[in-house]
Amino acid sequence: MNTFVRPSDIKSVRHKHIDVVRGKHMYLRMRLPETKRHSQPMVSLRPAVHVYEALCEYRQRRGEAAPDDYLFFPELKNREHALAVLNFFFKWVLQEAGLETGPLGQTRTLYCLRHTAITLRLLYGQGIDMLTLARNARTSVNMIERFYASILSGEMNVGLLQSRRGRSD
Secondary structure, eight states: OOSOOOHHHHTTOBGGGEEEEESSSEEEEEOOOOBTTBOSOEEOOTHHHHHHHHHHHHHHHTTOOSTTSBSSOTTOSOHHHHHHHHHHHHHHHHHHHTOSBOTTSOBOOTHHHHHHHHHHHHHHSSSOOHHHHHHHTTSOHHHIIIIIGGGOOGGGGHHHHHOOOOOOO
16 A cells, blocks of 8 residues: 555566665655556655565565565466465455445455555645656556546645745745
8 A cells, every 4th residue: 555556566576676765755666567558666655665674574584585586475476376366365354354345335455555545645645746646656647536536525635725835035
């Protein structure tokens, strides 16, 4: 949820695609293989760094942290099968937690994590513009407007609507 990555892209992520960036901001720079005509690097949110580092520690203990090793289920050579296994475990966790469906009755899937990440940035991203968000999520502004921003109302961000830019002295 802190990376904006499509579930279909998860299966191809290798350690060589991920850089941990520490500076004014801490994030993962993800240089994933091209998908849906998008090839630009993506930037994660800060919590993803801690998750990735914990995953790296676990993978190193198992000898699965080489640059060409996959992040998830590296032992499974069939990557479609690896994604199916990941989906199975995600659905199992949702079932055990009683969270299989959302408040409107919609079935939750692994894709919901991407949807949540984009929607939360729209809600709480301190004025993030849709173009920046779309480019980082490797999608279009039109897709964000149609599928992610459709639940937002003007009143949700009334502070941003009424804000003014500071004077540059």
